[in-house]
Amino acid sequence: MSLENSHHQPAPPSEGPFLPLPQASHLLTSFTQFLTVCIHNILYYRGLYPSQTFLTSRAYNLPVHQSRHPRVCAWVRDAVDAVRAQLVRGAVERIAVVIHDGRARGVMERWMFDVAGFPAWQGVAGREQQDSGGGDIAEGGAEDGGEWDEDAAGDGNGGAAEDGKVNWTDVDEQLRAAVRRLAYAGEKMTPLPAGCTFTVAVELRDESEAPIGHPQPWVPSQPNLQTKSKQKQNPGEDIGGAKTTPLRIVEVGPLFFECWVEEGKAKIEHSSTAASSKE
Structure with a gap:
């Protein structure tokens, strides 16, 4: 099933390795911070909003871009919070940032994050309720042109976690490489x-x-973006796109996910038409 962002009974958890509760919460926050940075960078590099409406800041020791429009920041923050809630349930297989042609509603691009191999997050929801949620991760610390709040992405001492299972410096390095590759693409x-x-x-x-x-x-995605399931034997026509470009495989300790971008048939057709009109 594919859903779009426009809680219920707990689903079976992810099948990844089990983590102690503090590490699981810390790692999940690191990923959602990373996802927020990626969404803002996608909006910037793909020209969804004018470049002058973005601030240049730093995250993972890289220059990154963040929308400075309050409504865009709030929407991204709410969307990532909604994704996080489903990750905690162990319900998510992939996350997609989908770009549509505003007129024809054709799928231009899908920026994909395959999180099927994520570790189990049991107990994280209860911990976050006690801690009053995961905080404002979308706006970070970048509104004044400074740095994003990366407290979630490291343990402060540049080394491994206390029990040696997660090296937060390695996590930062892998996420940095993924952000760099996404920005380049x-x-x-x-x-x-x-x-x-x-x-x-x-x-x-x-x-x-x-x-x-x-x-x-x-809300449910359009039929052309519905994945294959027990009820739906064939995936939607826009799943997979006409061209797929791998971005990065992130594998560090218990954290494993893949990133790629799919260019849709509508985009390929538009590019061909635009090229023909220039000849």
Whole structure:
């Protein structure tokens, strides 16, 4: 099942390695901070908003870009929080930042994060309720042009966690490499047509129940973006795209996920049409 961002009974947890509760919460926050940085960079490099509406800051010791529009920052923050809630449930197989043509609604690009190999997050939800949630991770510390709040991405001593299972310096290095590769790809890819829009989607595991409730943060994706499932034998026509570019495999300690970008048929057709019109 594929859902878009526009809680229910717990689903079976991820099948990855079990982590002690403090490490699991810390690692999950590191990933959601990374996801927030990636979304803002995608919006910048793919020209979804004018470049002058972004601040240049630093994250993972890299220059990164963040929208300075309060409503965009709030939307990204809420979307990442909604993704985090589903990650805690162990319900998510992939996360997608989907860019549509604003007029024809064709799928231009899907920036994919495969988190099927994530570790188990049992107990994280209860801990976060006691700690009053995961904090404001979307806006970080970048509103004044400074650095993103990366407290979640390291343990402060540059070394391994106390029990030696997670080396936070290695986590930072891997996430830095992924951000760098994503930025390079976004900068070099064929420009998108004017008026494109975007959304954040999650592809759920087959055994996971759809998140419902009020207010409803998720709505079903269009049929062309629905994944293969027991009820749907064939995936939607835009799943996989017409061209796929690998970005990075992140593998450090218990953290494992893959990133890639899919360019849709609508984008390929638009690029061909634009090239023909210039000849």
